[in-house]
Amino acid sequence: MAQTKGQTTMVQKSKVNFKQILDHSHIANPYPLYEQFRETPVAVQEDGSYIVSTYNEIVSLLHDPRVSADMRNSDAQKRAMEQMQQRRAQMIAQGQPVPEQEEVEPPFIFQDPPNHDRLRRIVMSQFTPARIEGMTSHIEQIVKEHLDRHTQGGQIDIVDDLAYPLPVTVICQLLGVPREDEARFHAWAELLATVLDPGQIQTEEQQKQIMGAGQQIREYMTQLLERLKTNPGDNMLSGMMRTDDIEGPMTPRELISTAVLLLIAGHETTVNLITNGTLAMVRSPELLKQLREDPDLVITYVEELLRYDPPVHFRTRTALTNIDIAGVTIPKGATIILVLASGSHDGERFKDPEEFIADRQGNEHLGFGSGIHYCVGAPLARIEAHIALRELSRRLIEPTLAVDPPPYRDNAALRGPRHLLVNFKGLV
Numbered sequence: 001m002a003q004t005k006g007q008t009t010m011v012q013k014s015k016v017n018f019k020q021i022l023d024h025s026h027i028a029n030p031y032p033l034y035e036q037f038r039e040t041p042v043a044v045q046e047d048g049s050y051i052v053s054t055y056n057e058i059v060s061l062l063h064d065p066r067v068s069a070d071m072r073n074s075d076a077q078k079r080a081m082e083q084m085q086q087r088r089a090q091m092i093a094q095g096q097p098v099p100e101q102e103e104v105e106p107p108f109i110f111q112d113p114p115n116h117d118r119l120r121r122i123v124m125s126q127f128t129p130a131r132i133e134g135m136t137s138h139i140e141q142i143v144k145e146h147l148d149r150h151t152q153g154g155q156i157d158i159v160d161d162l163a164y165p166l167p168v169t170v171i172c173q174l175l176g177v178p179r180e181d182e183a184r185f186h187a188w189a190e191l192l193a194t195v196l197d198p199g200q201i202q203t204e205e206q207q208k209q210i211m212g213a214g215q216q217i218r219e220y221m222t223q224l225l226e227r228l229k230t231n232p233g234d235n236m237l238s239g240m241m242r243t244d245d246i247e248g249p250m251t252p253r254e255l256i257s258t259a260v261l262l263l264i265a266g267h268e269t270t271v272n273l274i275t276n277g278t279l280a281m282v283r284s285p286e287l288l289k290q291l292r293e294d295p296d297l298v299i300t301y302v303e304e305l306l307r308y309d310p311p312v313h314f315r316t317r318t319a320l321t322n323i324d325i326a327g328v329t330i331p332k333g334a335t336i337i338l339v340l341a342s343g344s345h346d347g348e349r350f351k352d353p354e355e356f357i358a359d360r361q362g363n364e365h366l367g368f369g370s371g372i373h374y375c376v377g378a379p380l381a382r383i384e385a386h387i388a389l390r391e392l393s394r395r396l397i398e399p400t401l402a403v404d405p406p407p408y409r410d411n412a413a414l415r416g417p418r419h420l421l422v423n424f425k426g427l428v
C-alpha cells in the first residue's frame with residue numbers, strides 16, 4: 001500500500017508506470033514523468049518491484065544496511081536463474097549442446113559489505129588524489145588535440161569527436177591498458193552498459209551479444225593482467241595486483257571484474273556528462289556567456305548538471321528484510337528502483353528544481369549516488385568535465401545546435417545523446 005504525498009488517501013499503485021521511463025518517447029525529457037512519480041514517493045509496480053522517487057526516501061534507502069546491492073538476493077533474479085537452469089536441464093535431456101557456464105565474480109558495485117568494502121578499499125588505495133590530479137595536463141592535451149582538428153569550424157559531433165574518446169583514453173591510461181587496445185573497449189562498453197537498463201535486454205540474441213562481450217573483455221583482461229604481472233608499470237592495475245588489504249588481496253577473478261567495472265563505469269557516464277553539459281550551454285546563450293566571462297563557474301556548473309541532467313538516472317537494490325518507508329512496506333526479496341535523477345529534482349529538497357542555476361549553492365545532488373556505493377570515480381569525472389566544458393565554452397565560436405533535441409541512446413539508466421551535432425564558425 002502506498003500513501004499519496006500530502007494526503008491521507010491510501011492508494012494501491014502509482015498513477016505512472018516504470019515502463020514509461022523505459023519508453024523511448026520520454027527519453028529526451030523524462031523530468032515531467034518524474035514529477036508525477038514523486039506524488040507517490042514509494043510505489044509498487046505490477047511486477048512487484050518498488051519505485052522510489054523522492055530525495056529523502058532515496059537517501060535513506062541508500063544508507064540502509066537492510067538494502068542490498070547484490071542482485072542475487074532478489075526474488076526476480078532467483079526466479080530468472082531457476083528458469084535458466086530448467087532450460088539448461090531440458091536442453092541436456094534433449095541432447096542439445098549447452099554452453100559451459102562461466103563462474104563470474106560480480107563487480108563490487110553489485111556486492112555488499114564486508115567484501116564490497118574490501119574491494120573498494122583496494123581500488124581507493126590506487127585512485128589517489130595525486131594520481132588523478134596528475135592527469136590534468138594530459139586531459140588538457142587530449143581535449144586540445146580533439147578540438148584542434150576542427151579549426152575551420154563547420155560541424156562537430158560532441159559525442160564522437162570528444163566526449164566518447166576522452167574518458168576511455170583517460171581510464172585506459174590510468175589502468176594500464178595499452179593505447180592501441182582502446183578502440184576495442186568502445187563496443188564492449190556500450191553493450192555491457194545495457195545490463196544496467198532492464199528495458200533494453202529483450203531478445204535472446206541481445207542476451208547472447210552481451211554475454212559474448214563480457215566474455216571477450218574478461219579474456220582480454222586476463223591476458224593483460226598476466227602481462228602486467230611480469231612487467232608491472234605505474235598504473236592502477238599493477239597497483240591493485242600488488243596491494244594487500246587487512247582482509248586479503250584481490251583474487252584473480254576479483255581483479256578482472258574490478259578492472260572491467262572501472263572501464264565501463266568510467267566510460268558510459270562521463271561521455272554523457274560532457275555531452276549534456278555542452279547541450280545546456282549551446283541551448284542557452286546566457287549560460288555560455290556566463291561561462292566565458294567566469295571560467296571558474298564551470299565547477300558549480302558541473303555540479304548543477306549532475307543534478308539537473310545527470311548521466312545516471314536510476315539504480316536498483318533488493319530488500320533483505322521487510323522495510324517500512326513512507327507508509328509502505330517493501331517486502332523482503334523485492335527489487336527497489338531508486339530514481340536518483342528524480343530525487344535530484346525534488347522540490348522539497350531543491351529550490352526551483354526545474355531551473356538550471358549555474359552557481360547553485362548547497363547542491364547535494366544524487367548524481368554520484370550516496371552512501372557506501374558513492375562513485376569512486378567522482379574526482380576523475382569532475383576533472384574531465386571541468387576541462388572539456390571550460391575549453392568548449394571558451395573556444396567554440398558562435399555554436400548552435402544542428403538538431404534539437406538530439407537523438408538519444410536507448411539506455412534509460414545511463415541516459416544521454418547518441419550524437420550532439422553543433423555548428424560553429426571556428427575556434428578561438
Ligand code: HEM
Nearest residue numbers: 109265266269270273312315367368369373375376377381
Ligand atoms: C558508482 C555515477 C564516473 C566508477 C557510481 C554511482 C553513481 C555513479 C550514481 C552509485 C551507484 C550505486 O549506488 O549503485 C557516475 C557518474 C560519472 C561516473 C555520473 C561521470 C560523470 C565514474 C568514473 C569511474 C567510476 C570515471 C571510474 C573510473 C564507479 C565505481 C562505482 C561507481 C567503481 C561503484 C562504487 C561502489 O560500489 O562502491 N557512479 N560515475 N564512475 N562509479 Fe561512478
